Amino acid sequence: MFVDLNKCGVKPYKNEMSLYIHIPFCVSKCTYCNFCSFAGKQDYIPQYVQALCTEIEQKAQEFGYMLITSIYIGGGTPSFLPLGYITKILDCVKQKFKLSNNISITIEGNPNSLTKEKLQEYYNAKINRLSIGLQSANADVLKLLNRAHTTQEFINTIKTAQEIGFKNISADIIIGVPTQTLEDIKQTLNLLFSLNLQHISAYGLILEPNTPLYRLVKSGKLSPLPEDLQNQMYDFVVKELKQHGFIRYEISNFAKQGFKSQHNINYWQRGQYLGVGLDAYSFVKGLHWQNTNNLDKYIQQPNKKIKTEIETIYTAKLETIMLGLRMDSGLDIQKFNADFNTDFLKEYSYVLENLLNNKLVKIQNNHLIITDQHISNAIISEFA
Numbered sequence: 275m276f277v278d279l280n281k282c283g284v285k286p287y288k289n290e291m292s293l294y295i296h297i298p299f300c301v302s303k304c305t306y307c308n309f310c311s312f313a314g315k316q317d318y319i320p321q322y323v324q325a326l327c328t329e330i331e332q333k334a335q336e337f338g339y340m341l342i343t344s345i346y347i348g349g350g351t352p353s354f355l356p357l358g359y360i361t362k363i364l365d366c367v368k369q370k371f372k373l374s375n376n377i378s379i380t381i382e383g384n385p386n387s388l389t390k391e392k393l394q395e396y397y398n399a400k401i402n403r404l405s406i407g408l409q410s411a412n413a414d415v416l417k418l419l420n421r422a423h424t425t426q427e428f429i430n431t432i433k434t435a436q437e438i439g440f441k442n443i444s445a446d447i448i449i450g451v452p453t454q455t456l457e458d459i460k461q462t463l464n465l466l467f468s469l470n471l472q473h474i475s476a477y478g479l480i481l482e483p484n485t486p487l488y489r490l491v492k493s494g495k496l497s498p499l500p501e502d503l504q505n506q507m508y509d510f511v512v513k514e515l516k517q518h519g520f521i522r523y524e525i526s527n528f529a530k531q532g533f534k535s536q537h538n539i540n541y542w543q544r545g546q547y548l549g550v551g552l553d554a555y556s557f558v559k560g561l562h563w564q565n566t567n568n569l570d571k572y573i574q575q576p577n578k579k580i581k582t583e584i585e586t587i588y589t590a591k592l593e594t595i596m597l598g599l600r601m602d603s604g605l606d607i608q609k610f611n612a613d614f615n616t617d618f619l620k621e622y623s624y625v626l627e628n629l630l631n632n633k634l635v636k637i638q639n640n641h642l643i644i645t646d647q648h649i650s651n652a653i654i655s656e657f658a
């Protein structure tokens with residue numbers, strides 16, 4: 275489909291993008307997780323990887339002229355794939371696409387499946403960033419979340435990865451889990467501080483409908499944490515991480531100097547990205563589309579796009595605002611005005627007046643910045 279982006283009022287896009295590769299398999303399903311991931315479907319792995327390579331080849335016929343600036347292999351649990359598969363997938367990408375010289379390649383993994391051999395394989399395949407899920411260092415919380423690993427396994431994995439040579443390692447934790455205490459969070463952070471990590475993602479728990487944890491809370495068997503305790507935990511995490519050199523650059527993301535996630539920054543700056551694999555989402559050249567989330571259908575027709583939408587000037591502006599406000603640096607007003615040939619402060623004065631009067635946002639160095647992160651979602655949704 276040809277889209278004349280100049281006619282829709284959105285500036286033409288560069289010939290570069292990020293690549294997301296989705297691996298939907300897990301050893302078991304965590305009680306809070308609503309991501310497109312399955313436990314017990316490992317028999318599908320060979321066919322799935324074959325379909326993924328077919329999709330990569332077919333997408334390269336359409337977008338092979340674009341430079342790939344970052345790759346993120348996410349899931350699910352990519353490290354659950356047996357030895358050799360990740361190399362095979364990356365070889366398909368390298369054969370069909372041109373990668374930038376300083377490319378960041380991340381793989382997500384869980385401690386129980388990240389063996390020494392797999393870590394060595396990833397290192398040899400030029401993967402230079404690991405994102406490893408711990409969630410909590412407390413055994414009871416890990417049990418409630420049905421995590422398939424212990425804290426000790428996490429520690430061992432980090433040490434092995436560092437011995438192999440990985441110098442950019444991120445850990446995921448979750449805050450606001452029912453039964454969790456401030457003391458648990460302290461222990462979890464202290465453990466992370468002892469391991470010389472470069473990046474930490476601290477996600478506030480989202481109780482996703484259709485998950486066992488949601489049902490436990492809805493049925494009254496488990497009490498949700500009071501909102502003020504959740505806020506206290508978040509503030510504690512921000513303060514402690516800052517004291518240990520991890521600077522917040524997005525609501526849930528903290529990095530040591532020079533270690534922000536290139537791949538995620540591209541999303542938040544509304545850069546282009548191609549997503550391959552089950553349920554993957556793409557945004558390239560003004561088009562948004564999603565792949566099927568049905569495993570059998572994907573394996574039969576891996577290149578089929580569903581739900582294709584053409585960007586409009588309205589959606590482009592809204593996304594730029596919503597994504598920009600997630601970052602600590604805020605929305606770049608000057609760039610917004612240049613990209614959309616407008617005056618942001620005038621165009622959105624009907625929302626801004628109230629937010630500025632109530633000191634929920636501020637303008638600093640020509641950037642619009644949220645001042646109260648606890649209600650960031652509510653503030654962001656004011657623009658919708």
Ligand SMILES: C[S@@+](CC[C@H](N)C(=O)[O-])C[C@H]1O[C@@H](n2cnc3c(N)ncnc32)[C@H](O)[C@@H]1O
Binds near residue numbers: 307383478
């Ligand atoms: C989808 S997982 C993939 C990585 C890997 N399988 C793992 O579990 O670590 C990526 C991260 O999303 C976060 N996550 C998933 N579901 C969540 C939820 N309902 N609320 C908050 N964070 C969630 C977890 O912190 C997890 O580490």
Ligand code: SF4
Binds near residue numbers: 299350384
């Ligand atoms: S291991 Fe990760 S992707 Fe799999 S169910 Fe748990 S949180 Fe979700």
